[in-house]
Amino acid sequence: MWRLIDLAGRNQAMLSPSGERGIASEFAAIQQAAGHIEVAPGVELARVLWTHGSAFRHRRVYAGIRALASRWPRGHAPQGFLLLFANGIEGNVIHAAGCDPIEVATRIQHPSIHGTPVAGPYLALIVIGELPQVKGYAPLRAYAQPIYSGQRFIPVDSDFERTVLRDLLRIQHRLDGHHYDSAITKPLFDIQTPAGNCRPDFIIETCSRETGENRIAIVEAMGFDTDAYHDAKAITHPRMEKIAPVIDINDTDLRDGALQARLLDLITSA
Structure with a gap:
């Protein structure tokens, strides 16, 4: 599938x-x-x-x-x-x-x-x-x-990931208002990096309609708070950093609007 x-x-x-x-x-x-x-x-x-x-x-x-x-x-x-x-x-x-x-x-x-x-x-x-x-x-x-919904068959791995994706889709409209085209991808297969394989939760790629500059960011939905979970992420996040800056978001961050603030700052900063 x-x-x-x-x-x-x-x-x-x-x-x-x-x-x-x-x-x-x-x-x-x-x-x-x-x-x-x-x-x-x-x-x-x-x-x-x-x-x-x-x-x-x-x-x-x-x-x-x-x-x-x-x-x-x-x-x-x-x-x-x-x-x-x-x-x-x-x-x-x-x-x-x-x-x-x-x-x-x-x-x-x-x-x-x-x-x-x-x-x-x-x-x-x-x-x-x-x-x-x-x-x-x-x-x-x-x-x-x-999946996310009947209108978008984007796979999700958890309820929290679905919530993070909902925010990312809203942020797309904010980026559009800042004159950025954007694409959100949910990788379904491992990505090879010099440090080893990894599979980010989401990758967002942007292009400024004013300057033509391209930027990329990885968003990790940190839906659990266990030692084993954090140990696994401690291995994969450095691999993801080989692809793009990583923004890790937990439930508190999401409620506080941190995803939008951090992503817009990363994409739109000079």
Whole structure:
């Protein structure tokens, strides 16, 4: 799923003169990117990907897989994929938009913190394949990725990270008022640096419309206060500093408006 989101550019946010993003445009971008991924030799993901709950409710997913099954590459099991916006997950059940709850054969995989699932909304990827018990096709397994919202499919790793991203999106408008274009990226894969690999929470890149100067900053959402957490960050933050200055923000900083103040100071200072 991360590769698909990355290819579609849905892990990025930029101010668009054409208006805000919406759920239709998010899925359209993902569907287009799916044409560049193969799920079996010669079979593009776009041919076996459905993004509407109605396709499952009306069994069009099963009909589509059956229609392709006879031409499926030898040695590969025919399968299809549902990618749905979901408000909730519960055990092996996904509560997705546009259809009744979907029961999956196995427990749904999802990020959790100390055993507690990160709250939704989610982008849920469901694998449809042959299930001997039902003598046909059925949802086999699923992964539910927490995202910012139905209008922006930007992945988040925690509720706090979602809150930090909300502030970053507001700050984009402030930067625009200061004549800066900006792009926020949520890295989904490790970045190599001379000091080792790291994966920042957010990277914000700016360009002054007046001078053409480019600047970059990393924002780290410090959502925990444990020794193990701080020890891990003590290793990765110096690596991130090889990419750009790091602004680490905790809950108190966020409430006090420190993220906006520190980021604007870093970007707009001479």
